[in-house]
Amino acid sequence: MTALLKISGAIDRLSEWVGRWVAWLVLVAVLISAANASVRKAFDTSSNAFLEIQWYLFAAVFLLAAGYTMLRQEHVKIDVVLQHLPRRAQVGIEVFGLVVFLFPFVFAVVDLVWPLIVQAYRSGEMSSNAGGLIRWPVYVLVPIGFALLGLQGISELIKRVAFLAGKADDPLRALRGRSAEEELAEEIRKTAEGGQ
Secondary structure, rough: OOHHHHHHHHHHHHHHHHHHHHOOHHHHHHHHHHHHHHHHHHOOOOHHHHHHHHHHHHHHHHHHHHHHHHHOOOOOOOOOOOOHHHHHHHHHHHHHHHHHHHHHHHHHHHHHHHHHHHHHHHOOOOOOOOOOOOOOHHHHHHHHHHHHHHHHHHHHHHHHHHOOOOOOHHHHHHOOOOOOOHHHHHHHHHHHHOOO
């Protein structure tokens, strides 16, 4: 179990790293959007490529950060009944959900989208919009994002099984500390103190 927990820790670090870097794509999308709006207003010209790259960046953020979101336990959950059960029962249900729903879904999505990527790459599929972009790079984000989500699912499964076996603490205990907003405020404060 110790080796599996080390693998889980490595997956968690990967998800954390990807999530933190992908967050910068939001800034890139905002800058592109602002530049596009400014050029359109000032020079009455633009390109559909600017709009499409924003869509591509949004897709990258949404897809590539799914594993990070799972790591942080920030996916939407409806815990009306679950919250009234003992913690071990909650974890058992989460294990069931990972094995029966998440893993088959990840596999099915990757399996179904791969032929579309190959076809788009071979055909050089382009956007139908004038000045649009090639499509296969954004299609590739789907299996990469789902693979990262599946990896994080493996990590979550390891942590939950270890908890049920009495080999690890509650996987949510560490996350019940500070919120994402509190962590961001702490990072800003550290950066401000470092610059003075």
